[in-house]
Amino acid sequence: MKSLAVWTIKGGVGKTSAAVNLAHAAATDGLRTLLWDLDPQGAASFYLRIPPGMEGAVESITRKRTALADLVLPTEFDNLTILPADFAYRHLDLALDATKKPRKRFAAKLDGLADRHDLVILDCPPSVSLVSETVIKTVDAVLIPVIPSTLSMRTLHQVRVFISEQGRGADVLPFLSMVDLRKKMHNELGLACLADPAFLTVAIPSASVVEKMGITRAPVAATLPSQPAARAFTALWREIRERMEI
Ligand SMILES: Nc1ncnc2c1ncn2[C@@H]1O[C@H](COP(=O)(O)OP(=O)(O)O)[C@@H](O)[C@H]1O
Ligand SMILES: [Mg+2]
Numbered sequence: 219m220k221s222l223a224v225w226t227i228k229g230g231v232g233k234t235s236a237a238v239n240l241a242h243a244a245a246t247d248g249l250r251t252l253l254w255d256l257d258p259q260g261a262a263s264f265y266l267r268i269p270p271g272m273e274g275a276v277e278s279i280t281r282k283r284t285a286l287a288d289l290v291l292p293t294e295f296d297n298l299t300i301l302p303a304d305f306a307y308r309h310l311d312l313a314l315d316a317t318k319k320p321r322k323r324f325a326a327k328l329d330g331l332a333d334r335h336d337l338v339i340l341d342c343p344p345s346v347s348l349v350s351e352t353v354i355k356t357v358d359a360v361l362i363p364v365i366p367s368t369l370s371m372r373t374l375h376q377v378r379v380f381i382s383e384q385g386r387g388a389d390v391l392p393f394l395s396m397v398d399l400r401k402k403m404h405n406e407l408g409l410a411c412l413a414d415p416a417f418l419t420v421a422i423p424s425a426s427v428v429e430k431m432g433i434t435r436a437p438v439a440a441t442l443p444s445q446p447a448a449r450a451f452t453a454l455w456r457e458i459r460e461r462m463e464i
Contacts, residue, residue: 219332220464221357223388225342225350227380228373232363232395234261235428236451237341240361242437243455245298249336249464252290253300256310256353257343260303266293267435268302275304279327280313280320286327287334295440299335311348320348325356337464346380355386359462363395363422366407391461393454394421418461420454423447 224237234257241253255262260270268291278284290299314320331338340357342350354360362377364370374392381390394411398404411417422428425447427438434441439448458464 219335219338220359220462221328221338221340222359222361222458222462223340223342223353223357224361224363225340225344225353226362226364226373226377227344227346228370229344231344231365231370232422232428233344234265234341235431236361236363236393236395236422236454237339238262238265238431239428239437239439239448239451240455240458241298241337241339242295242439243452244337244339244459245295246439246452247455247459249297250334251298252331252335252338253293253298254338254340255301255303256307256340256349257303258305258307258310259343260305262341263300263302265431265435265437266295266298266300268293268300270303270305272302272304276306276310276313279310280317280323282323282326286330290331290334295437307343307349314348314352321352321355324352328356351384354381354388355384357388359389359391359458361458362390362392364392364411364417365396366394366404366411368407371407371411389462390416391418391458392416393418396424397421398424418454418457420450420457422450422454 224233241251245251263270272289278286427445
């Protein structure tokens with residue numbers, strides 16, 4: 219099983235939209251995919267029509283004997299399951315901090331999912347916290363959406379420093395998010411980003427069909443597969459699959 223966290227310290231940059239659409243693309247590709255909604259806001263769960271709230275959500279991560287796998291739910295898509303968000307995740311930092319070896323515990327919990335899944339995608343909250351630190355130290359790769367703006371690029375630098383300081387060797391996979399090619403700055407900064415070999419080459423366009431996921435409550439490819447944004451998420455997934463050697 220491979221694990222991929224979608225994370226950055228910026229909010230509103232397309233993490234959840236990417237997590238949901240990429241999880242759907244991976245599932246469509248035949249991988250048994252689990253989307254883990256770690257953000258107490260529960261947007262990923264909402265997009266997949268899964269009501270948030272699970273009894274014992276935090277304990278299932280921090281306590282040794284409770285099985286995380288018991289909380290996994292099916293979605294309406296083949297091969298795609300979800301660990302829904304719970305508002306109690308807002309206390310996950312404190313709970314992890316009170317756990318003896320939080321990273322080891324988290325890693326064991328993730329391992330416990332390996333027999334039934336080929337890929338876990340974690341939709342993370344936009345914070346620098348013990349939760350994100352623990353996730354980053356555990357997963358195989360961190361996917362980072364970057365809107366082509368000077369501030370986003372500065373954030374990417376901070377995030378990279380943070381990840382390298384954690385020092386457990388997760389692959390860093392930045393990609394361009396919400397790109398609007400009518401904007402000169404998006405063109406210029408987008409090209410500058412793509413000169414960096416770490417960047418995934420597929421960019422996700424700014425598109426109203428992605429915004430409308432709040433209404434359709436489905437991945438874009440499930441409702442409008444021929445839209446450029448749907449094709450872009452599929453292409454981005456294929457590139458990630460290759461980079462992660464899945
Ligand atoms: N490619 C895109 N094109 C247009 N709007 C987008 C795109 N990706 C995300 N959005 C919109 O931007 C907002 C934040 O996106 P979201 O995926 O929730 O980001 P995050 O998880 O980083 O906070 C949402 O309203 C979403 O619909
Ligand atoms: Mg989000």
